Amino acid sequence: MEEKTASKTDAPKRFAAQDLRGWLDRVEALGELKRVNGAHWNLELGCITELNNRQRGPCLLFDDIVDYPSGFRIVTGTTGTPARLAATLRLPTNLSTAELVKALREKSRDWSARAGDFPPQYVDSGPVLENIKSGVNLLEFPAPKWNELDGGRFLGTGDAVVTRGLESDWINVGTYRLMVHDERTCSLKIAPGHHGREQMEQHFRAGKPFPVIASLGHAPLLFLYASVELPAGVCEYDYIGAVMGEPVKVIRGELTGLPMPAAAEIVLEGFCRPGNMKEDGPFGEFLGYYSGHEVPEPVFEVERIYHRNDPILLGSPPGRPPQDFSYSKTMLRSALLHDALEKAGMPVVACWADEVGGGRTLLTVSVRQQYQGQARQVGLMASQCHVGAWLGRFVIVVDEDIDPSNLADVMWAVSTRCDPARDIQILERTWGTKMDPVSVTFDQKVPYHSRAVIDACRTYEYRDVFPPVAEASPEFQRQIREKWKDLLGTGD
Numbered sequence: 209m210e211e212k213t214a215s216k217t218d219a220p221k222r223f224a225a226q227d228l229r230g231w232l233d234r235v236e237a238l239g240e241l242k243r244v245n246g247a248h249w250n251l252e253l254g255c256i257t258e259l260n261n262r263q264r265g266p267c268l269l270f271d272d273i274v275d276y277p278s279g280f281r282i283v284t285g286t287t288g289t290p291a292r293l294a295a296t297l298r299l300p301t302n303l304s305t306a307e308l309v310k311a312l313r314e315k316s317r318d319w320s321a322r323a324g325d326f327p328p329q330y331v332d333s334g335p336v337l338e339n340i341k342s343g344v345n346l347l348e349f350p351a352p353k354w355n356e357l358d359g360g361r362f363l364g365t366g367d368a369v370v371t372r373g374l375e376s377d378w379i380n381v382g383t384y385r386l387m388v389h390d391e392r393t394c395s396l397k398i399a400p401g402h403h404g405r406e407q408m409e410q411h412f413r414a415g416k417p418f419p420v421i422a423s424l425g426h427a428p429l430l431f432l433y434a435s436v437e438l439p440a441g442v443c444e445y446d447y448i449g450a451v452m453g454e455p456v457k458v459i460r461g462e463l464t465g466l467p468m469p470a471a472a473e474i475v476l477e478g479f480c481r482p483g484n485m486k487e488d489g490p491f492g493e494f495l496g497y498y499s500g501h502e503v504p505e506p507v508f509e510v511e512r513i514y515h516r517n518d519p520i521l522l523g524s525p526p527g528r529p530p531q532d533f534s535y536s537k538t539m540l541r542s543a544l545l546h547d548a549l550e551k552a553g554m555p556v557v558a559c560w561a562d563e564v565g566g567g568r569t570l571l572t573v574s575v576r577q578q579y580q581g582q583a584r585q586v587g588l589m590a591s592q593c594h595v596g597a598w599l600g601r602f603v604i605v606v607d608e609d610i611d612p613s614n615l616a617d618v619m620w621a622v623s624t625r626c627d628p629a630r631d632i633q634i635l636e637r638t639w640g641t642k643m644d645p646v647s648v649t650f651d652q653k654v655p656y657h658s659r660a661v662i663d664a665c666r667t668y669e670y671r672d673v674f675p676p677v678a679e680a681s682p683e684f685q686r687q688i689r690e691k692w693k694d695l696l697g698t699g700d
């Protein structure tokens with residue numbers, strides 16, 4: 209067994225801005241970190257995380273996990289509040305959700321444009337090299353069994369899996385779950401259509417092993433963008449380099465040559481090989497069901513582990529929303545959807561990928577209608593553009609007076625401005641997945657699903673004669689609030 213261990217003092221300070229530990233210090237200073245000692249990896253840690261996320265509690269740092277040495281830690285709930293998400297995105301931490309969406313919108317346009325200016329910077333050393341092991345034991349780390357009906361222990365949830373295709377140099381970083389099979393292997397589940405999947409299939413079609421690097425603990429910024437739809441060809445390292453305003457420092461893996469974050473906590477390196485498949489799941493999925501069935505997925509044969517002293521896993525279990533990442537996904541996907549529609553020339557006022565649908569199945573877009581058919585055009589685009597297409601179900605288009613993030617407002621518009629027979633368009637045979645709980649009701653083997661685009665705008669040609677809204681005008685409301693503020697408050 210080849211093994212190297214370095215002392216803690218080897219961790220250079222120059223990585224602090226890019227690592228999970230610097231981020232934890234920041235969040236602790238905000239008063240949003242709680243330490244939890246003594247929880248069991250088997251279900252207890254998962255249930256604490258679930259209940260904490262449901263009440264939008266603090267970020268939790270678990271230590272002294274039963275059966276594991278002190279210092280082998282797990283963090284959950286990293287980006288569940290506006291302040292923690294803003295801290296991750298280098299934005300002011302005093303913003304409300306509405307202000308944060310706006311700031312994120314403005315910034316994400318800039319980050320997309322500048323990603324190409326921040327390719328990762330290759331360095332020779334970094335904290336992740338403190339321990340290098342080829343005597344692999346995945347259960348050295350406290351992989352949780354998160355939910356009662358899970359088929360195993362999931363080591364990778366908030367992970368960042370680094371891969372490259374055979375046909376280009378484009379490096380992709382995606383969050384794909386890893387379920388432990390034994391000390392040396394785990395499953396790597398990449399859904400069809402996801403970028404890593406295409407890269408894997410290119411290798412398998414050519415009969416070649418697929419090189420993989422999986423980072424299991426890192427600054428939450430990497431997790432945020434590894435798990436959201438950046439366009440094909442954009443490397444997530446470049447994108448987060450633009451967010452940070454400096455390139456991500458990476459080290460070449462000794463076996464695969466793939467770049468791992470130099471400040472990562474734990475990195476696995478190895479290969480998936482054509483034909484080596486094993487049952488994965490079930491797992492509590494992000495729509496709130498055990499809907500991914502036990503099916504064979506590629507086996508990740510881990511040949512090397514790199515880790516920091518006292519390593520920290522970044523756990524982010526899915527499950528019934530609101531869950532560990534539904535708030536951040538809602539925020540990021542809303543911004544990316546806005547970006548995509550604006551680039552397509554649509555007069556979008558605001559977008560919202562609601563948490564109730566895990567940030568995917570329910571999208572609402574408000575528009576300032578300029579011509580007949582435009583509301584439908586926006587709805588169809590939102591339902592089929594890259595960020596909105598996978599596992600979509602409903603797209604609702606509303607007028608600009610409706611706040612898409614206010615579900616009561618949105619459903620009022622649907623209930624009052626939409627004539628179902630005329631204003632709901634169904635698209636059939638669109639991009640589905642077996643992970644969708646309704647899949648069980650379909651006979652078809654390939655998961656095509658349908659979409660509903662709901663036009664809840666005032667009908668364009670009747671907008672001038674559409675009955676006025678029966679509420680006090682904004683100016684009159686303001687005057688009355690001012691006069692009766694002891695009774696009504698300021699309304700802020």
Ligand SMILES: Cc1cc2nc3c(=O)[nH]c(=O)nc-3n(C[C@H](O)[C@H](O)[C@H](O)COP(=O)(O)O)c2cc1C
Nearest residue numbers: 365382383384385397398399402403404435436437
């Ligand atoms: C915690 C978490 C776990 C996820 N697990 C998987 C998974 O196992 N397989 C998968 O294909 N996508 C999974 N996703 C969704 C992908 O990360 C997401 O769709 C991402 O955009 C895929 O990246 P890609 O388009 O570069 O392939 C997960 C997302 C999160 C937040």
